[in-house]
Amino acid sequence: MQGLMMDYPLTLTPLLDRAQRLYPHKEIVTKVGPNLERSSYAEVAARAGRLAEALARLGVLPGDRVATFAFNSNRHLELYFAVPCMGAVLHPLNLRLPAEQLIYVINHAEDKVLCVDPGLWPAVEKLAPHLKTVQHFVVLGDHTPETSLGSVHAYEALLAEAAAGFTWPALDENTAAAMCYTSGTTGHPKGVVYSHRSIYLHAMALVMHEAMNISERDVFMPVVPMFHVLAWGTPYACTLVGAKQVFPGAHLTPLDLAGLIQAERVTVTAGVPSLWLGLLALLEKERYDLSSLRDMIVGGAAAPRAMIEAYEQKHGLNITHAWGMTEMSPLGTVSRLTSSQLERPEAERFALRAKQGKSVPLVEIRAMDEMGREVPWDGQTYGELQVRGPWVIRSYYSDDRSPASFQEGWFRTGDVVTIDPEGFVQIVDRTKDLVKSGGEWISSVELENVLMGHPKVLEAAVIAVAHPIWQERPLACVVPKPDYAGSLTKEELYEHLRPRFPKLYLPDDIVFIEAVPKTSVGKFNKRLLREQYRDHQLPA
Numbered sequence: 001m002q003g004l005m006m007d008y009p010l011t012l013t014p015l016l017d018r019a020q021r022l023y024p025h026k027e028i029v030t031k032v033g034p035n036l037e038r039s040s041y042a043e044v045a046a047r048a049g050r051l052a053e054a055l056a057r058l059g060v061l062p063g064d065r066v067a068t069f070a071f072n073s074n075r076h077l078e079l080y081f082a083v084p085c086m087g088a089v090l091h092p093l094n095l096r097l098p099a100e101q102l103i104y105v106i107n108h109a110e111d112k113v114l115c116v117d118p119g120l121w122p123a124v125e126k127l128a129p130h131l132k133t134v135q136h137f138v139v140l141g142d143h144t145p146e147t148s149l150g151s152v153h154a155y156e157a158l159l160a161e162a163a164a165g166f167t168w169p170a171l172d173e174n175t176a177a178a179m180c181y182t183s184g185t186t187g188h189p190k191g192v193v194y195s196h197r198s199i200y201l202h203a204m205a206l207v208m209h210e211a212m213n214i215s216e217r218d219v220f221m222p223v224v225p226m227f228h229v230l231a232w233g234t235p236y237a238c239t240l241v242g243a244k245q246v247f248p249g250a251h252l253t254p255l256d257l258a259g260l261i262q263a264e265r266v267t268v269t270a271g272v273p274s275l276w277l278g279l280l281a282l283l284e285k286e287r288y289d290l291s292s293l294r295d296m297i298v299g300g301a302a303a304p305r306a307m308i309e310a311y312e313q314k315h316g317l318n319i320t321h322a323w324g325m326t327e328m329s330p331l332g333t334v335s336r337l338t339s340s341q342l343e344r345p346e347a348e349r350f351a352l353r354a355k356q357g358k359s360v361p362l363v364e365i366r367a368m369d370e371m372g373r374e375v376p377w378d379g380q381t382y383g384e385l386q387v388r389g390p391w392v393i394r395s396y397y398s399d400d401r402s403p404a405s406f407q408e409g410w411f412r413t414g415d416v417v418t419i420d421p422e423g424f425v426q427i428v429d430r431t432k433d434l435v436k437s438g439g440e441w442i443s444s445v446e447l448e449n450v451l452m453g454h455p456k457v458l459e460a461a462v463i464a465v466a467h468p469i470w471q472e473r474p475l476a477c478v479v480p481k482p483d484y485a486g487s488l489t490k491e492e493l494y495e496h497l498r499p500r501f502p503k504l505y506l507p508d509d510i511v512f513i514e515a516v517p518k519t520s521v522g523k524f525n526k527r528l529l530r531e532q533y534r535d536h537q538l539p540a
C-alpha cells in the first residue's frame with residue numbers, strides 16, 4: 001500500500017515566496033564601506049525576479065552555470081535565489097583561490113555568466129583572457145568599469161531594464177541548484193553539485209534546535225563567506241524562517257564584526273575559529289555590548305576548548321561547535337548537549353562542547369578502521385568517519401577521482417575520529433595530518449587545542465616532521481599573543497603540556513612564528529607549514 005500524500009517538489013522557489021508574503025519588511029542589511037544598506041525580503045524577492053528576467057535575456061538557459069565572485073551582500077542573496085529558481089546553477093567562487101585554481105574551476109564548471117563585486121573587478125579582468133566559456137560579466141553595482149572587455153554589464157542597469165513579474169518555472173526537486181568546489185585539497189579542487197531538494201532539506205535541518213536553532217526572531221550574521229559551502233546554507237535557512245540577515249560585505253576584521261553585532265543586535269552568527277580568536281583578542285582590550293548574541297556557531301576547523309571557555313567565562317557568550325564539509329552542504333554534527341549532559345559538572349560540559357558533537361537528523365555516521373571494519377563507539381578507537389544522508393554527495397562533478405571517496409555507498413570524509421558511547425564525534429585529525437610516531441598515532445588537533453589554551457598563545461599548529469627512528473614526530477608552530485612575542489619561552493609551553501599528555505605525545509620541538517598560514521577559507525594551512533619545516537632539525 002502506498003501513502004496518499006502529494007508528491008510536492010522541494011524547490012527553493014516557494015521558500016522565497018513565503019518570506020516575501022509573510023515577512024516582506026524583514027530587513028536584509030549589508031555593510032558597504034562605512035554605511036549600512038537596508039533591503040527586505042520583499043525587495044530581494046522582487047529584484048530576484050527582475051534578475052532572472054535579465055539573465056534569461058542574456059541567454060542563460062536551464063542548467064547553465066552563473067558564477068559569483070562576491071562578498072556577503074544583499075545582491076549576492078538575490079543571486080542565491082534568482083539563479084536556482086530560474087533553473088540555472090549558482091556557482092559562488094572562492095575569492096581567495098590563487099588565479100590558476102580560479103581559472104581551472106571556472107572552466108571546469110563551464111560558467112556562462114560571471115557576476116563580480118565592483119571592488120573585485122580588477123582581479124576578474126586579469127582572469128578573463130583564460131576563461132573559455134564565460135560570455136557575460138555582470139558588475140554588482142550601478143556602473144560598468146572602464147574596460148576593453150566586451151559584454152560587461154552593470155547589475156542595476158540590467159535590473160532596471162528587466163520587466164517585473166518573472167514567471168518561475170516548475171522544477172524537479174533534483175534539479176541542480178548550486179555548486180561549490182572544495183578547498184584545501186592537493187590537486188585541482190573538486191566540484192560538488194547541490195540540488196534544490198538537498199538545499200531545502202538541509203535548510204530545514206539547520207533551523208532545528210539540534211542544529212543552528214534559527215527562527216524568525218533571530219538576527220543572523222553569516223561571517224562565513226557565501227562562497228564557502230553557500231555560507232553553510234544559512235541564507236536559505238534564514239529565508240525559510242524569515243530571520244533578519246546581516247551581511248558584513250568585505251568588512252571582516254574583529255573591529256567591524258564587533259561593531260556590526262552591537263549595532264544590528266545580531267543574535268546568531270557563524271564562522272571559522274580563526275575569526276573568533278581574533279574577536280576574542282579584541283574583546284580583551286575593548287568593550288562592546290554584545291549582549292544580543294545568543295549563539296556563535298563555530299565550525300570549519302576545530303574550536304579550541306580554551307576559546308569556548310574564554311567566551312563563556314569572560315564574556316558570557318555561547319559557542320556551539322559544529323562539523324561539516326563542502327561535500328555535505330555542509331552540516332554533519334553539532335555539539336549540543338542533551339538534557340542529562342547539561343547537568344554534569346562544568347569541566348565535563350566543556351569537554352563535550354569541544355567535541356564536534358552528535359550527527360544531526362538525517363545524517364548517518366560510522367567510523368571505519370584501515371581494514372574497512374567499523375570501529376566501536378567507545379570514545380577511544382580511531383577510525384575514518386564515513387557519512388550518508390540526503391545532503392551528502394554521491395559523486396563529484398565530472399571528476400574521475402570520485403570512486404576513491406566512497407565505500408559501500410558511504411562518503412569517506414578523510415577525517416579521523418573517535419565516537420563516544422553517546423554518539424559524540426571528536427575529530428582527531430585529517431588522515432593526512434595525523435602524526436605517525438612509531439606504532440602510535442598522535443593527534444595534532446589535541447596538542448593544538450591545549451597549546452591554544454595557554455594564556456600567552458594566540459594560535460598553534462602542530463605538524464609531523466620526519467624522524468629517522470620514529471618515522472614522524474610532532475613539531476609545534478606557535479604564535480604568541482602580541483604582548484608576549486619575544487618573551488614566551490618553549491619551557492613555559494612544555495610545562496603547560498606535560499601534565500596533560502603522555503611523554504611520547506609531547507612535540508619534539510616548538511618554533512615561534514608570526515602567524516599560522518591560512519587556507520582560502522581561513523583554516524590553518526598545515527600543508528604550507530609542512531613544506532616550510534620539511535627539513536627542520538629536531539633536537540636530539
Ligand code: AMP
Pocket residue numbers: 182183184229298299300301302303321322323324325326327330356413414415427429430521
Ligand atoms: P571544507 O569542505 O573546506 O569546509 O573542509 C571540511 C573539513 O574541514 C572537514 O573534513 C574537517 O577536516 C574540517 N572541519 C570542519 N569542521 C571542523 C570542526 N568543527 N573541527 C575540526 N575539523 C573540522
